[in-house]
Amino acid sequence: MRNDVVHGPGRVVVVGAGMVAHRFAEQLCARDGDWTLTVVGDEPHRPYDRVHLSDVFTGRTAEDLVLAPEVWDDPRVTLVTGDRAVRLDRSAQTVTTASGRVLAYDHLVLATGSWAWVPRAEGTDLPGVLRYRTLEDVEALRAWVTERARTLGRPLRGTVVGGGVLGLEAAAALSTLGVAPTVVEFADRLMAVQLDAGGGEALRVLVTGLGVDVRTSTAATRVVGAADGAVGALELSDGEVLDTDVVVYSTGVRPRDRLARESGLPVAERGGVVVGPTCRTADPAVWAIGEVASHDGECVGLVAPGNAMADVVVNRLFGGCRLYERSPDGTKLKGVGVDAAAFGDVLGLTPGALEVTFADPVARTYRKLVVSDDARVLLGGVLVGDIELYAQLRPLLGRPLGADPSAYLAPTGGAGPVRSDLPDDVVLCSCANVSVGAVRAAVTEHGCRSVGDVKASTRAGTVCGSCVPLLTTVVNSTLETSGFTVSTAMCEHFATSRAELYALVRAEGLRTFTEVVARHGRGRGCAVCRPVVASILSSLGIGHVLQPDQASLQDTNDHLLANLQKDGTYSVVPRMPGGEVTPEKLLVLAQVAQEFGLFTRVTGAQRIGMFGARQDQLPAIWRRLVDAGFESGQAYGKSLRAVKTCVGQAWCRFGVQDSSSMAVRLELRYRGLRAPHKFKVGVSGCARECAEARGKDVGVIATEKGWNVYVGGNGGFTPRHAELLAEDLDDDRLVQVVDRFLALYIRSADRLQRTAPWVAAFPGGVAELRRVVVEDSRGLGAELDAEVERHVAGYVDEWRATLEDPGKLRAFIPYVNAPDRSDPDLSYVPERGQARPARPGERGHPDLLSARAAGATTLQEDAP
Ligand SMILES: Cc1cc2nc3c(=O)[nH]c(=O)nc-3n(C[C@H](O)[C@H](O)[C@H](O)COP(=O)(O)OP(=O)(O)OC[C@H]3O[C@@H](n4cnc5c(N)ncnc54)[C@H](O)[C@@H]3O)c2cc1C
Ligand code: SF4
Numbered sequence: 001m002r003n004d005v006v007h008g009p010g011r012v013v014v015v016g017a018g019m020v021a022h023r024f025a026e027q028l029c030a031r032d033g034d035w036t037l038t039v040v041g042d043e044p045h046r047p048y049d050r051v052h053l054s055d056v057f058t059g060r061t062a063e064d065l066v067l068a069p070e071v072w073d074d075p076r077v078t079l080v081t082g083d084r085a086v087r088l089d090r091s092a093q094t095v096t097t098a099s100g101r102v103l104a105y106d107h108l109v110l111a112t113g114s115w116a117w118v119p120r121a122e123g124t125d126l127p128g129v130l131r132y133r134t135l136e137d138v139e140a141l142r143a144w145v146t147e148r149a150r151t152l153g154r155p156l157r158g159t160v161v162g163g164g165v166l167g168l169e170a171a172a173a174l175s176t177l178g179v180a181p182t183v184v185e186f187a188d189r190l191m192a193v194q195l196d197a198g199g200g201e202a203l204r205v206l207v208t209g210l211g212v213d214v215r216t217s218t219a220a221t222r223v224v225g226a227a228d229g230a231v232g233a234l235e236l237s238d239g240e241v242l243d244t245d246v247v248v249y250s251t252g253v254r255p256r257d258r259l260a261r262e263s264g265l266p267v268a269e270r271g272g273v274v275v276g277p278t279c280r281t282a283d284p285a286v287w288a289i290g291e292v293a294s295h296d297g298e299c300v301g302l303v304a305p306g307n308a309m310a311d312v313v314v315n316r317l318f319g320g321c322r323l324y325e326r327s328p329d330g331t332k333l334k335g336v337g338v339d340a341a342a343f344g345d346v347l348g349l350t351p352g353a354l355e356v357t358f359a360d361p362v363a364r365t366y367r368k369l370v371v372s373d374d375a376r377v378l379l380g381g382v383l384v385g386d387i388e389l390y391a392q393l394r395p396l397l398g399r400p401l402g403a404d405p406s407a408y409l410a411p412t413g414g415a416g417p418v419r420s421d422l423p424d425d426v427v428l429c430s431c432a433n434v435s436v437g438a439v440r441a442a443v444t445e446h447g448c449r450s451v452g453d454v455k456a457s458t459r460a461g462t463v464c465g466s467c468v469p470l471l472t473t474v475v476n477s478t479l480e481t482s483g484f485t486v487s488t489a490m491c492e493h494f495a496t497s498r499a500e501l502y503a504l505v506r507a508e509g510l511r512t513f514t515e516v517v518a519r520h521g522r523g524r525g526c527a528v529c530r531p532v533v534a535s536i537l538s539s540l541g542i543g544h545v546l547q548p549d550q551a552s553l554q555d556t557n558d559h560l561l562a563n564l565q566k567d568g569t570y571s572v573v574p575r576m577p578g579g580e581v582t583p584e585k586l587l588v589l590a591q592v593a594q595e596f597g598l599f600t601r602v603t604g605a606q607r608i609g610m611f612g613a614r615q616d617q618l619p620a621i622w623r624r625l626v627d628a629g630f631e632s633g634q635a636y637g638k639s640l641r642a643v644k645t646c647v648g649q650a651w652c653r654f655g656v657q658d659s660s661s662m663a664v665r666l667e668l669r670y671r672g673l674r675a676p677h678k679f680k681v682g683v684s685g686c687a688r689e690c691a692e693a694r695g696k697d698v699g700v701i702a703t704e705k706g707w708n709v710y711v712g713g714n715g716g717f718t719p720r721h722a723e724l725l726a727e728d729l730d731d732d733r734l735v736q737v738v739d740r741f742l743a744l745y746i747r748s749a750d751r752l753q754r755t756a757p758w759v760a761a762f763p764g765g766v767a768e769l770r771r772v773v774v775e776d777s778r779g780l781g782a783e784l785d786a787e788v789e790r791h792v793a794g795y796v797d798e799w800r801a802t803l804e805d806p807g808k809l810r811a812f813i814p815y816v817n818a819p820d821r822s823d824p825d826l827s828y829v830p831e832r833g834q835a836r837p838a839r840p841g842e843r844g845h846p847d848l849l850s851a852r853a854a855g856a857t858t859l860q861e862d863a864p
Contacts, residue, residue: 008033009317010106013095015085015259017041019050020290020306021111022067027314029074035317037077038103040095042084045135046072051303051464053138054169054335057176058524062135085112088263090283095259109313110260110273110281110288114253114301123223128231129247132170141248145177148230148245155180159234159242161220162250163190165333170248171212172336182213182242184220184234194331194342198359199382202366206338206385209364209564211615215240223247255292255299268294277323278316279309287313295324303463304329304430311433329430330394332387332466341390341466344380344397345370353379358409360385364564369393369405376400391470395426395436428470431463436474443478450487451475465526468492490751491528494521498676499748502536511542532751535638538674539746541794560812561798562618563636565611567826567837572598572610572621574630577667578645578660579606588628592621597848599834605642605680607633612828612835612848619812622799631671631797638752639674640681643667644692648685648702655685657702662731663691666700669735669788670742672795676749676758679742680714694722697755698738703727707734711741711769712759720756723766726774736785740773743784830855 012028014021017039028037041047048065056062072079080101087096088108095103116131118124128144131137149156158174160167163185171181185192189200190207204214219237226232226245234242255272266274266282272294279287279295290306291299300306308324315322330343348355352373359366365385371378378401383390389408401408422428424437442448442457451472455461461468468491476486488497494517496504501520510516513533517525525533562570574589581589589608593600596617598610613621622632635641643666646652648659663683670681682693683700693699699710705728713722726737749758762769771777802808827844828835828851835851838844845851 008035010035011104012037012107012109012317013103013105014039014109014111015088015095016111016113016256016290016292017043017047017079017081018111018113018290019047019067019303020113020310021109022047022071023307024109024111024289024310024314025071025077026068027311028317029071029077031314031318033318035076038080039077040080040083040085040097040101040103042082042098043134043136044082046079046081048135049463050134052335053132053135054173055524056135056138057142057173058335060524065135085259088259088286090263090265090286093285106285107317108286110257110286110292111290111306111310112256112259112292114255114291114299116249117252117254118249119220119251121220121222123225123231124249126223126225126231127229128245129223129249132166132173132248132250133253138173141173141246142177144246145174145179149178151228152245156245157182157243158246158248159184159220159244160248160250161234162252163187163214163216164193164250164252165191165331167248167250168207168212168333168336170250171207172210174246174248175211179246180211180213182215182244183207184218184236184242185214185216186219188217190214190216191331191333191340191342194346194382195340195384196346196368196382198357198368199340199342199346199366199384202359202364202384203333203338203340205564205567206340206364207336209560209615210337215242220247253291253301255294257292257294260286260288260292268297268299270294270297270299272299275309275324277312277325279313279324280316287316289313295326298326300326300329302329302331302431304433307431308433327427327430328397330390330397330466332390332464334464334466338385339387340384341387341394342380342382343390343394344378346380346382348380350379356405356409358406361565367409369401369408371401371405375405387466388469391467392473394430394466395422395428395470399423399426422474428474429458429460429463429467431467432459432461434458434460439471439474440478443475443484444482448475449479449484451489452492455492490532491526493517493523493525493529496520498532498536498751501532502539502747505533505536506540511537513537528751535674535676535751538639539791541791560615560618561632561636561802562613565837567612569611569826569837570613570615570618571635572613572618572625573603573607573633573635574625575633575642575667575671576607577643577671578664580660580664581608585628585630588624588630592624596621597835597850597852599836599848603635605635606644607642609635612837614826615812619803619809623803626797626800626803632799634672634798637674638676638678639672640667640670641678643670643681643683644696645683646685646690648683652685654688655702656704657685657707659683659685659691659700659702662700662707662734665731665735666738669739669792672798673742673746673788673791675742675746677752677754679745679755681738695719696722698722698741700734700738706730709734709737709741711766712756714754714756723759725766725770736781737774739788740776740781740784741769743787744769744773744780746787747784828852 021039047067084098085095086098093105116133130141156179158179159182160171161184163183171183174181190203220234221237222235223231224233231247234244257267257273260273261267268274273288275288275293275295281288289309312322312324328344332341348370353370355370357368368382370380378396381393422436426436428436438458442454448454448457454475461471479486489495504520516533593610598612600610603609643663645659645663649655679697681698682691682696684691684693685702693701694710695713695715699722701708707729708727709725710722711725827838828848829838829842829844830851833855835848
């Protein structure tokens with residue numbers, strides 16, 4: 001055996017050609033000296049990005065997933081694929097493969113990863129029972145679904161056993177393949193290992209909203225065969241039998257430690273090759289890294305620790321003294337269509353830990369930070385529904401938070417403190433183990449001038465991608481302080497800002513995401529750019545939000561043209577311009593609410609909202625409303641919500657203008673106008689301001705001479721009064737000024753930027769905005785007018801258009817073969833003559849109607 005490592009480790013053999021082996025090869029290739037490397041893998045592919053396996057269902061090919069292949073061109077490196085190592089002879093220092101190769105080594109690195117474990121149960125060997133770990137697995141899934149749908153001649157139902165991160169990814173893959181998925185989870189919540197109870201419940205609501213049927217606190221006990229011998233049903237421990245045409249097991253992984261075990265190397269009780277902090281096994285010539293290595297009795301199923309181990313071994317092979325230390329990690333759900341992430345001490349088990357929680361059932365977000373007893377040090381966090389803070393917070397684990405925890409928990413659009421002043425030693429990208437200091441050095445010392453450059457140079461942000469927002473902040477602030485120009489690129493797929501892309505799409509008349517990305521972007525887009533493109537196309541009046549090429553780009557609420565509620569049902573909010581409603585229309589609302597048992601209330605935006613509609617009921621409810629002359633109130637969209645008003649001159653003795661008529665005019669003009677964020681308008685009939693117009697994005701207040709218009713106001717966590725833009729305008733001029741303001745905002749705001757920060761950041765401030773919008777100093781007026789006119793002329797009610805198109809209506813069927821089936825998890829209790837969702841511990845009725853009826857009985861009985 002060679003112990004002289006000063007000039008290099010000699011012959012290195014790696015068994016397993018997965019993600020961690022690739023990292024090892026990259027690190028080794030960066031070293032000079034006396035060495036050769038042979039990597040032997042049993043999969044037929046070069047090492048690929050397993051983390052993004054699900055992307056093959058949204059268009060990426062196996063070739064696209066291959067990890068930086070240049071490393072295999074190094075003349076010192078040999079990659080063997082499609083051949084399994086079957087025997088390790090430690091005394092001879094050789095590895096023998098299934099094809100008969102005998103590889104002699106000076107150092108052997110075991111990087112054999114894990115295999116997807118399927119519990120022993122009857123029927124798990126039936127055709128149609130699959131796993132989700134390799135490219136072969138996903139190809140087998142695709143082939144099975146295609147073939148089975150052809151054989152059965154109907155849409156398929158599928159079940160994923162396991163509601164963890166990978167199970168949810170598999171469920172999303174089934175959906176993409178057109179299979180209606182059910183997820184069965186033994187624990188009482190989804191992502192049980194990572195989330196707390198509140199986060200798990202929030203995630204269930206979001207996932208259910210995507211059409212995934214979720215069963216928790218129950219286990220799969222038996223797979224039942226169909227008449228032709230393939231999978232036909234799945235029996236659960238609670239006695240239920242789910243009809244199913246495909247079952248995907250995602251019940252955890254087990255380390256592939258057989259080679260080590262058979263060669264006499266110690267393996268841990270729960271599996272995995274035992275290593276110490278040097279990643280060496282009991283045999284000094286044999287190392288183990290990645291998922292197969294058991295350190296401190298634990299194998300870790302993530303890339304980051306595996307990569308850290310690869311780095312340790314390379315360092316040690318060259319005489320270094322680096323030690324592997326498990327750094328606190330986080331988990332982020334991806335590729336599912338909803339966001340969830342967790343890190344650190346999620347359950348607040350650290351002595352004295354404090355939990356600060358913010359749950360917003362309307363925005364469907366749940367955020368929790370766990371901090372030390374003096375609220376200074378960040379110990380952990382759970383983010384569901386909106387995880388923008390994840391990238392920023394995870395690297396601060398165990399460090400001072402730098403602000404009041406509640407400041408971070410403001411809802412979307414609120415100002416979470418953004419920190420670019422992180423210490424150099426903070427690990428920014430845990431997957432590739434890149435520190436903030438290394439990112440800064442990439443800019444200041446290695447000539448990187450954009451996020452893309454830094455990614456290529458350091459590999460930060462190239463694995464799970466969750467650190468990219470923080471990476472962007474650090475790169476941009478370093479560029480700025482070093483005197484370089486900061487890139488305005490929206491994300492890695494588009495080098496343009498949202499405003500620049502808007503201008504390009506508009507000028508070139510592009511009509512689909514595919515066209516936009518082909519002309520101005522690259523790749524297949526991401527969670528940042530896809531909704532932005534959808535919003536730009538909608539703002540420009542191109543197509544219906546649910547048309548096939550746009551539906552997949554939309555945010556979740558837009559998918560069903562309704563707002564998801566905390567119990568997984570939806571609200572129905574028809575437009576009611578000026579807050580006015582005729583008695584005839586009011587009757588229809590009452591009938592619909594009664595018939596479907598909906599909870600009815602007047603909303604804060606002066607309209608009537610009905611709550612508790614199931615996904616499959618939405619079209620029937622809207623059919624009745626549309627027939628009665630109602631249209632979508634777009635309470636779900638990033639668009640005009642409502643124009644709030646007072647009764648004004650028509651009824652009020654103080655009113656100096658007809659505020660109601662103006663509000664109706666404005667609402668009918670801007671209804672359906674999509675923008676970077678939602679926007680609200682208010683119109684008051686005099687300076688008493690009963691409509692609270694200055695708290696709106698656009699506030700109009702009557703004067704003796706006409707109207708004053710204010711812009712950039714909002715309520716919420718960071719309330720802001722709107723600022724005066726123009727005074728004493730007549731009706732038509734007011735409309736023109738508001739048109740131009742909105743058109744300019746839509747053109748030039750950043751993604752998800754509300755008018756308040758946009759106005760605040762407008763170069764030259766409100767004074768310059770006034771010059772551009774009111775005085776037309778840049779000569780843009782006619783263009784901006786035309787943009788709004790085109791919107792007004794092209795407006796169609798989204799719900800009416802949906803009802804007229806059977807293709808779009810299909811999105812509302814949650815269970816393919818049982819459209820009338822209600823959700824067994826729903827439960828209601830009567831309250832004040834209506835029905836509301838039952839709270840934990842409350843015994844409820846299975847549907848709104850029976851709960852409401854029970855409430856009516858109680859009220860009658862209680863009556864004197
Ligand atoms: C769908 C999916 C999503 C994931 N998402 C994330 C994520 O978001 N973040 C994250 O950190 N992790 C994620 N993971 C986990 C991540 O992929 C693994 O942690 C990582 O791949 C482990 O790398 P590894 O090299 O140790 O093992 P592997 O990538 O499993 O590679 C081991 C390789 O060795 C081969 N092999 C085994 N035995 C032999 C033998 N005897 N001879 C030859 N070859 C052999 C195997 O076939 C395999 O190709 C995800 C995994 C999956 C399946
Ligand atoms: S704002 Fe003026 S006009 Fe409108 S209701 Fe109040 S007092 Fe009357």
